[in-house]
Amino acid sequence: MQGYTHNGPVNCIEPFDVDLLKGKTAIVTGGANGLGEAYVRALVTAGARVCIGDSDEEKGRKLEEELDGLFQRVKFISCDITNWDDQLQLFQEAILFSETQTISHVIANAGIHRPDDVFSYSGDHQEPKKPDLSVVDVNIRGTLYTAKLAAHYFIRQNGTQNSPEQKDTSLTLIGSGAAFLDCPRAPQYCASKWAMRGIMHSLRRTAFFYGSRVNVISPWYVKTNILSNDAFMHVSSVGVQFAQAEDAAQCLLRILSDRNINGHSFFVSGRKWASSGYMDLDLEDYPNNALLREIQEDQIKSAPVELGLFV
Numbered sequence: 644m645q646g647y648t649h650n651g652p653v654n655c656i657e658p659f660d661v662d663l664l665k666g667k668t669a670i671v672t673g674g675a676n677g678l679g680e681a682y683v684r685a686l687v688t689a690g691a692r693v694c695i696g697d698s699d700e701e702k703g704r705k706l707e708e709e710l711d712g713l714f715q716r717v718k719f720i721s722c723d724i725t726n727w728d729d730q731l732q733l734f735q736e737a738i739l740f741s742e743t744q745t746i747s748h749v750i751a752n753a754g755i756h757r758p759d760d761v762f763s764y765s766g767d768h769q770e771p772k773k774p775d776l777s778v779v780d781v782n783i784r785g786t787l788y789t790a791k792l793a794a795h796y797f798i799r800q801n802g803t804q805n806s807p808e809q810k811d812t813s814l815t816l817i818g819s820g821a822a823f824l825d826c827p828r829a830p831q832y833c834a835s836k837w838a839m840r841g842i843m844h845s846l847r848r849t850a851f852f853y854g855s856r857v858n859v860i861s862p863w864y865v866k867t868n869i870l871s872n873d874a875f876m877h878v879s880s881v882g883v884q885f886a887q888a889e890d891a892a893q894c895l896l897r898i899l900s901d902r903n904i905n906g907h908s909f910f911v912s913g914r915k916w917a918s919s920g921y922m923d924l925d926l927e928d929y930p931n932n933a934l935l936r937e938i939q940e941d942q943i944k945s946a947p948v949e950l951g952l953f954v
């Protein structure tokens with residue numbers, strides 16, 4: 644395992660082997676529905692043990708019952724990711740659930756989308772109302788708690804002396820098309836999804852000390868409960884091709900199966916753009932921009948990755 648270097652886009656067409664995932668323990672937040680459920684199904688089918696942390700108790704318990712009946716390797720923990728104690732308990736339970744008392748992979752998937760109060764106009768004859776920032780609260784604060792806990796357990800398991808003996812661990816953050824595209828009327832959701840790339844950019848430089856890595860999966864429109872039926876019908880009516888939850892799940896397995904994948908962003912797209920349903924956008928570096936590369940070098944000099952490590 645090495646420090647971060649830009650090594651070009653990951654080949655998303657070549658076959659990969661999920662054998663490495665057998666017996667590993669993964670945590671999926673927001674795993675009771677939608678894309679999270681697809682990640683859970685793919686991980687457990689690949690041989691992993693999976694802890695689902697979700698605030699939807701009814702759906703979470705139902706999924707646990709179904710999958711645990713088939714594989715005996717799935718556990719649901721009721722968890723609101725904005726609540727630190729809930730998330731701490733999720734990680735503690737995952738350690739107990741693991742055959743090796745270790746957590747290998749964390750998928751910070753839980754997220755919400757709401758009509759955006761930051762954008763909406765309060766009206767000519769009203770004072771502006773304090774905006775509801777619950778999207779920021781769940782998508783950023785909740786995910787930062789997940790990132791903090793993931794790093795804590797990874798460091799406890801692997802130490803911070805980089806060596807080949809360290810066991811692979813990873814954090815996968817969930818962005819969106821809204822993490823790199825212009826999405827009108829949604830400043831809060833866009834901010835929260837760009838933030839996933841910000842977290843990744845910071846952690847990708849230091850994760851190797853504890854044998855870890857961090858990547859982002861950014862799904863395009865996938866039909867789940869995140870938007871209303873009417874909203875998805877509108878998207879469909881203007882000719883937008885949806886992406887598939889199963890392709891997002893394959894993208895996750897691709898990332899987790901290859902220890903060399905660190906600091907990349909993947910777009911889970913309509914098949915018209917990618918034959919496998921996902922691609923490495925190679926968005927996260929500036930290979931053709933000498934000025935930005937130079938500024939980045941100065942930034943690293945001014946905040947060296949080794950200094951004040953983890954204290």
Ligand SMILES: NC(=O)c1ccc[n+]([C@@H]2O[C@H](COP(=O)([O-])OP(=O)(O)OC[C@H]3O[C@@H](n4cnc5c(N)ncnc54)[C@H](O)[C@@H]3O)[C@@H](O)[C@H]2O)c1
Nearest residue numbers: 673676677678698699723724753754819864865867868869
């Ligand atoms: N579906 C899409 O089109 C799409 C596109 C881009 C990105 N995403 C992202 O994918 C992720 C999953 O979205 P989805 O489409 O599957 O949505 P979904 O609404 O179908 O599922 C989200 C899950 O997260 C859980 N959740 C929400 N708030 C929570 C909280 N505070 N604590 C714990 N669990 C919580 C919900 O109970 C649910 O099980 C989100 O981060 C979302 O932003 C989705």
